[in-house]
Amino acid sequence: MISYLYHTIRRQKRLLLLHTGIVIFTVASGNAQEKTDSLQLRQVSAIGVLEGGKAFTSNPTSSIYNALSGRLAGLYTLQGTGQPGLDAPNVILRGRVPLIVVDGIPRDLTGINPEQIASVTVLKDALSTAMYGNRGANGVLLITTKKGKKAAGYSFEASAQTGLSSSLKERKALSAGDYATLYNEALRNDGRQPIYTPEAIAGYKSGSDPFLFPNVNWNDQIFKNNAPFSRYNLNSEGSDKNVNYFISLDYLKQEGLLKPLAQNTYNTNTDYERFVFRTNLEMQLTPRLKGSINLYSSIGDQNSPGSTGLLIYNSILNTPSSAYPVLNPDGSLGGNALFSNNIYGQSVYRGYQRNSTSDGFGDLALTRQMDDVWKGWWIKANISFYAKSLQLIDRSKNFQTFQLQIDPVTGQASYQRYGTQTSQVNNSAVINRNQQFFAEGATGYSHEVDGNKLDVVMAYNLQSYRSNSQLPQNFNTGRVSANYSIKDKYVLEATGSYSGNNWYKKGKQYDFYPAGGLSWNLNNEDFFNQDGFLNTLKLRTTYGKVGMIDPLYYAYLYSYVNTGNAYYFGTGPSAVQGTQEAGLPSSVAASKSTKFDAGLDMGFANNRGYVQADYFINTYTDVLQIRGQASSLLGIAYPLENLGKSRMSGLEFTAGWKDKIGDVGYHISGNVSMNRSKIIENDEPKMPYSWMSKKGQPMEQLYGYMADGYVQTAGEGPVVEGYKSQAGDIKYKDLNNDGVINQYDVTAIGGNKPLVYYGFNLGFDYKNFEVSVLFQGITNRNIMVTGLGEWAFQNNGTGNGFEQHLNRWTPETASTASYPRLSVGPNINNNVGSSYWIQKANFLRLKNAEIAYKLQGSFLEKIKVKQVRLFVNGANLLTFSKIKRFDPEGLSLDYPLQRMINGGLTVKF
Known part of the structure; x- marks a missing residue:
């Protein structure tokens, strides 16, 4: 859970203030070691902190990033798939994808188990991210792992948990009878003859002959209702003389939903x-020299059906219930000329594939206090090496399908074969290999006189990435940070980094990124009533510039590719492969972000309650984009250039209360964030009409036609240029009143309200019982739902139909229809981007809940057990949304998102 701790320590000590949104952390000059662990000063910045513990362990998912949902102001997650091993969500911080830093080193690790985490910190403003130079503009997600307890002795913890996962809401296809009925209707609407006879429709509905008139629910045929999930963990931590340690071993297995x-x-x-x-x-190697070693290793295996893999989900959305039977009377796989790739065959007759991932790293750090040379001085050096490889094992095979055919004269059955059956292949290849080297040296100085404190840190680091056959990408960053505190009342801080990347052209590789800030601790003023309702009050503001490298691979150099087409020479003739220019070179620089942040933090009622608020403006310049004012006569694609400018601004609030009444302790906290983006410059040409311009619009804006009801009489408009309308087609607003609908009528259709995302958690404990719940929500989120899963009879007229198509436009449903008239295949008027297809994808989700009971007592003490904790928890338990046909987060176009119900126990020794 989010923990807020306001402690006013004696004036001769430092103020320690930990909470979501701000971390104040300095140390006295005699204990500068603690500061060197993170090499950053945190007196002024807007920083959110999520402490390790139940916030992570109560969430039974394979990706630790799912545990961040709804817990930190400014950060939200969106999950697109629930496939085991690939279910990590997109993590968004103030509208951007942040840099992931683990124990001070940039690296994206998804295999971190919850018990390893000491805290997760989001760095949001310029002052806290400028130290990352040309990689800090999007913010930073800082993960800190446990280092072991400092007190002498040891502890041992074992946990085991198991549960079940099941799918959230999925799109529902039409039954075979409804499909045939609506398909005939669509054909008649298109002026064509129906293909399904009344006898066939009756056969589909009655199920009298499932081989000639199949009605297959593919979700029921392919998927199980639930699948098991299990996880086992062993941890040990402790301290012995000059050594403290933390050791963790974790095993996780999550089965998929496909039937075997x-x-x-x-x-x-x-x-x-x-x-x-x-x-x-x-290790405390000497009284002044401290060393640390971190070792990590992970091995993961991800299994899937062979060759087609998870195209199964695409096939289900494309295949009607009436297409073919799962199996024919003779047990062979059903199929036909249009649908020769049986979905059940894709699932269990295509062999299998396995992706095996192995990664690991080693970190070594040495820190020495230099008080024997100069009081308050320290130095630190650390190096790290990380490697990751992905091996694909392919044991796929092909299968045949058969169409049952009945001779109308003799009544004899025969089968038409499609496809070729093959044996399993046995291929293996390393398809991805990454290496990373990191080295950093740092030094700092701390000094205090009469309550005034100065802290200075200087650091330089080199990080080199190598991916497959690419040349290494090297990041070099040097920085200086200074923090000056005047009697813990006024804090001034400044950071400057000089950062570069070797993939850019010389002269544009490096840039300087400065930031500064100040804060005022009003609670340390003489006029502040220390015994009043308000206990702590702080005002702060920061401003600075940070960079963002885009991964362009030596874009300033000319490059060439083989064309794939051959030129023929001689009388033979002999084929010679051609070569062509791959693209125009472009000398680009890092994008920049100028960040302003102002905030307020306060605690009240003996620090039982807290409130924190932030207002920010992030302006992005030199954003890479393709030139807008360009001629297509060039004959080659234009390169990316530093042309764009945009802005993200917003408000963030966090509040909470924690107290105890008798034996009952309780807490409640919540956060809400409001973000608004705006395109300032995009190099677009002068538009004929103001509504066509994207300048001034949100960056995530949706564009299309403005729907204006249905056509009531054939030939009525306005409709798309060149289209002859029929009753039930979508009409559009003719914005320029020229009598036709074309590109001049395209406008913003997604709204411009700020995106609002929020979360709140509450819980209580009574003696040995604990209960906690977490809700996550998002509003003002608009999506355009088109194409697969939404439009009827796509894929050149062979595609599926869905339940929403039952409420299509007909003369009888003209006043209540929620779908235009049916057509077979693409409809150039109705199947275009328009406001008709915009949906509000707002939702509130019960993201996480846990009930636990702790067993303690003399009996356990006799067997050397400190505590046994029994728990039941779950994830994605309830969802509230106006969208009823599919899950509003994952959209149900891929492996469905999962609901998890889980139980287990933890034993501490």
């Missing part, structure tokens, strides 16, 4: 299995 075939001797399900080992070791 008993005859198979191999797994065709979408299972995920992972082992993670970590050890963090700290």
Whole structure:
């Protein structure tokens, strides 16, 4: 849970203030070691902190990033798939994807188990991110792992948990009878003859002959109702003389939802299995020299059906219930000329594939207090090496399908074969290999006189990435940070970094990123009533410039590619492959972000309650984009250039209360963030009409035609240029009144309200019982729902139909229809982007809940057990949304998002 701790320590000590949104952390000159662990000063910045513990362990998912949902102001997550091993959500911080930093080193690790985490911190403003130079503009997600307890002794913890996952809401296809009925209607609307006879429709509805008139619910045929999830963890931490340690071993297995075939001797399900080992070791080598070693290793195996993989979900959305039977009377796979790739066959008859991922790193750091040379001085050096490889094992095969045919004269059955059956291949290849080297040296100085304190840190780091056959990408950053505190009342802080990247052209590789800020601790003023209702009050503001590298691979150099077409020479003739220019070179620089942040923090009622508010404006310049004012006569694609400018602004609020009444302790906290983006410059040409311009619009704006009801009489308009309308087609607003609908009528259709996302959690404990719940929500989120899963009879007229199509426009439903008239295949008027297809994808989700009971007592003490904790928890338990047909977060176009119900126990020794 989010923990807010306001402690006013004696004036001769430093103020420690930890909460979501601000971290104040300095130390006295005699204990500068604590500061060197993160190499950053946190007196002024807008920083959000989520402490380790139940916030992570109560969320039974394979990705730790799912535990961040709804917990930190300014940060939200959106999950697109629930496939085991690939279910990590997109993490968005103030509208951008942040840099992931683990234990001070940029690296994206998804295999961190919850028990390893000490805290997760979001760095949001310029002052806290300028130290990352040309990688800090999007903010930083800082993960800190446990280092072991400092007190002498040791502890041991073992946990085991198991549960079930099941799918959230999925799109529902039409039954075979409804499909045939609506398909005939669509054909008549298009002026064509129906293809399904009344006898066939009756056969589909009655189910009298499931082979000639199949009615297959593919979701029921392919998927199980639930799948098991299990996780086992062993942790140990402790301290012995001059060494403290933390060791963790974790095993996780999550099975997929695909049904197996008993005859198979191999797994065709979408299972995920992972082992993670970590050890963090700290050693006091001499009275002034401290060392640390972090080791990490992870092995993960992700299984899936062979060759077609998870195209199964695409096939389900494209295949009507009436297309073919799962199996024919003779047990062969059903199919036909239009649908020769049986979905059940894709699931269990295509062999399997396995992606095996192994990654690991080693960190080594040495820190020495230099008080024997100069009081308050310290130095630190650390290096790290990380490697990751992905191996694909392919044991796929092909299968045949058969169409049952009945001779109308003799009544004899025969089968038409489609496809070719093959044996399993046995291929293996390393398809991705990454390496990373990091080295940093730092030094700092702390000094205090009469309550005035100065802290200075200087650091230089080099990080080199190598991915597959690419040349290394090197980041070099040097920085200086200074913090000056006047009697813990006024704090001034400044940071400057000089940062570069070797993939850019010389002269544009490096830039300087300065930032500064100040804060005022009013609670330390003489006029502040220390015994009043208000206990702490702080005002702060920061401003600065930060950079953002885009991964362009030596874009300033000319490059060439083989064309794939051959030129023929001689009398033979002999084929010679051609070569062409790959693209125009472009000498680009890093994008920049100028960030302003102002905030207020306060605690009240003996620090039982807290409130924090932030207002920010982030202006992005030199944003890479393709030139807008350009001629297509060039004959080649234009390159990316530093042309764009945009702005993101917003408000963030966090509040909470924690108290105890008798034996009952309780807490409640929540956060809400409001973000608004705006395009300031996009190099677009002068538009004929103001509504066509994207300048001034939100960056995530949706564009299309403005729908204006239905056509009531054939030939009525306005409709898309060149289209002859029929009753039930969508009409559009003719914005320029020229009598036709074309590109001059395209405008913003997604609204311009700020995106609002929020979360709140509450809980209580009574003696040995604990209960906690977390809600996550988002509003003012607009999506355009088109194409697969939304439009009827796509894929050149062979596609599926869905339940929403039952409420299509007909003369009888003209006043209540929620879908235009049906057509077979693409409709150039109705199947275009327009406001008709915009939906509000707002939702409120019960993201996480847990009930736990702690067993303690003399009996456990006799067997050397400190505590046994029994728990039941769950994720994605309830969803409230106006969208009823599919899950508003994942949209149900891929492996469905999962609801998890889980239980287990933790034993502490």
